[in-house]
Amino acid sequence: MSDANTMRAISQDVLGGPEVLREVELERPAPRPNEVLVRVRAAGVNPTDWKHRALGVFLGEPPFVLGWDVSGVVEAVGIGVAAFAPGDEVFGMLPYPFGHGSHAEYVTGPARAFAHKPASVDHTQAGALPLVSLTAWQALVETADVRPGQRVLIHAAAGGVGHVAVQIAKARGAYVIGTASAGKHDFLRGIGVDEAVDYRETDFTEAVKDVDVVLDTIGGDYSLRSLRVLRPGGLVVSILPVGSGDFYEEAERLGVRAVRMLVDASRSGMKEIARLVEEGSLRATVAGTFPLADAAEAHALGDTGRTTGKLVLLVD
Structure with missing residues (x-):
């Protein structure tokens, strides 16, 4: 179990198949100015995750923690963050491609990458949506x-x-x-x-x-x-x-x-997504959920290319 200064995360030391993923203990990050620290509750898994796991793509050689989708609760805010306070439920996409790291208990990201989570959906649904x-x-x-x-x-x-x-x-x-x-x-x-x-x-x-x-x-x-x-x-x-x-x-x-085009982090975009969710126009179909420790299983299912909708990691 992680203590106040560490966290569980899914990392890899080499490129390869789902079997290269493993749970590790890392230092818990702290938010810098204009950043928030989010306690992750759910994080989507996307094709870009398994491509980076296997090929490195933009991130090069590991070790790294994958994951761009996040839904969770603000744990702390950095200097200058006015939009959020600790305890706020938020969802967003970390800056793509170099802001990765949501497949962990905690993640930091720029405040502009997040919006308030729609109250009408749970973290699983919100974690499936951003990217x-x-x-x-x-x-x-x-x-x-x-x-x-x-x-x-x-x-x-x-x-x-x-x-x-x-x-x-x-x-x-x-x-x-x-x-x-x-x-x-x-x-x-x-x-x-x-x-x-x-x-x-x-x-x-x-x-x-x-x-x-x-x-x-x-x-x-x-x-x-x-x-x-x-x-x-x-x-x-x-x-x-x-x-x-x-x-x-x-x-x-x-x-x-x-x-x-490549997707880019955007609070204004996330607010539009939240609006569509709240008005009932948008909902993610979740093909499967997995505990954080079972990230390799989620990747193996994603690798088949046959899933309908999204795969989501859940963080206790």
């Missing part, structure tokens, strides 16, 4: 400015980002088309998808036309192929930040637009 919701919000609203009546295609619409993006697009008044395997189509209809496409049986470029915005959550040839379903001037937003330059060249040739 996927901010990604979808920044892609569909801040980048694409989705408006009522527009046709929006969302790839992997039953996945973490996808199922939240569907709800955000519907809240904006869009007509939403989602790709997923046939077994997930009932789920898609339940969250508001107007038209579901079975990517295993159907080439979406044949089935879908005249789209205003595509949210590409897959990358690879999906980015390029998605350009073909756009109306003139339409936009593909890919949340895979690295890929072929052909993406932009092909977009220009076709008279459409192409953007790649």
Whole structure:
């Protein structure tokens, strides 16, 4: 059991499969100016976590503690923090990619990364939302400015980002088309998808036309192929930040637009997410919860690429 100066966290010494994750005791962090120390109650696990675990990606070589999603209770505030006080329930996404560390009992982060947790949901639900919701919000609203009546295609619409993006697009008044395997189509209809496409049986470029915005959550040839379903001037937003330059060249040739983006921490964005939650327009589907000590099991399930919604670590 950790004492007042230490905490439990999930770390790794080498890159690799879920088995490299282990529970360790680390020094409990202290908040610097404009930071809050949060006692973590729930922390989502996202594809970026298992990619960093296996490949290092932006973080390089371990050791490191993963996790960007967090819902919890403010334990202490640094100098200059006016928005929060100890005891406040908050949720947010730590700055991506270098603010990681929520898969632990405590984490510090800039106060601007957090918002007050919606009272209508528990920490599990709030801990599932930040990264996927901010990604979808920044892609569909801040980048694409989705408006009522527009046709929006969302790839992997039953996945973490996808199922939240569907709800955000519907809240904006869009007509939403989602790709997923046939077994997930009932789920898609339940969250508001107007038209579901079975990517295993159907080439979406044949089935879908005249789209205003595509949210590409897959990358690879999906980015390029998605350009073909756009109306003139339409936009593909890919949340895979690295890929072929052909993406932009092909977009220009076709008279459409192409953007790649990375999610960024944002209090204003988190407040918008909280508003959607409170008005009943947004809810995360939680595919599974795991105690912090069982983080490797969550990663193993995530590695299958078949989960619907989000995986969440719970911290006692």
